[in-house]
Amino acid sequence: MTDRSNAIKAGAGLLAAAALATATFLTNWEPGKDPGLVYADKLANGLPTVCKGITKHVTTTPVVVGERWSPEKCQAEELAAIGKVQAAVLRCMRREPPLSVLAMATSHAWNNGAGNTCASQAMVAWNAGDWALGCQRLSVSDGGSLVWSYVRTGRTLPDGKPEMRFVQGLANRRAAETTNCLEGLPK
Known part of the structure; x- marks a missing residue:
């Protein structure tokens, strides 16, 4: 067996373990009042959402407001x-x-999109091998500002940029991702 095939097996095992860790984490952040009822998520501009945050962005199954899963x-x-x-x-x-990094990077991508997570400063740090800095960047910028805790209001500012509104629940989620990510790092 080559080193490459061993890495693929390790990757598959890591994905399975991280999937379970992510699903468990999402239970605390995407429970919904009625998890099987598809609803229009107000924070996501009415995006149909069901279960633990399933949207058209993460599944090919139609997600239709009012349906019950x-x-x-x-x-x-x-x-x-x-x-x-x-x-x-x-x-x-x-x-x-590490498992905790992949699980919390996945939670972040579940909430913000994989493209945004891949383009984030957290990913820059992880790709440099600085797991702890990447974990911290899930919730706080290097300058100390909260990040990934804002949603678009639907209005545009005079400079043409979208107006953003701070959401404490998102800040809490980002902080929990950072904590879980750091706690799972090798000592």
């Missing part, structure tokens, strides 16, 4: 979608990450 469908769709998001995040990483 069974617990079994939620679980199957969530695990498939988490695996897809994790694979996208892992493709951006130049080094095999």
Whole structure:
């Protein structure tokens, strides 16, 4: 067996373990009042959302407001979608990450999109091998400002940029991602 095939096996095992860790983490942040009922997410400008945050961005299954998904469908769709998001995040990483980094990078991508996570300063740090700095950058910029805790209001500022509104719940989620990411790093 070549070193390359061993790395692929390790990657598959890492993906499976991180999928479970991500699904567990999402339970605290995407529970919904009625997880099987598809609703229009106000923070995402009415984007149809179901279960633990499933949207058209993470699944090919139609997500239609008002439909009801069974617990079994939620679980199957969530695990498939988490695996897809994790694979996208892992493709951006130049080094095999610790489990906690991949799980929290996936949570971040689940909430913000894999492209945004891949283009983030957290990913820059992880690709340089600085796992702790990358974890910190999930919630706070190097200058100390909260990041990834804002949503667009739908209005445009005079300079042409979108107006943003701070959301404490997003700041709390980012802080929890940072904490979980750091706690899982090798000592």
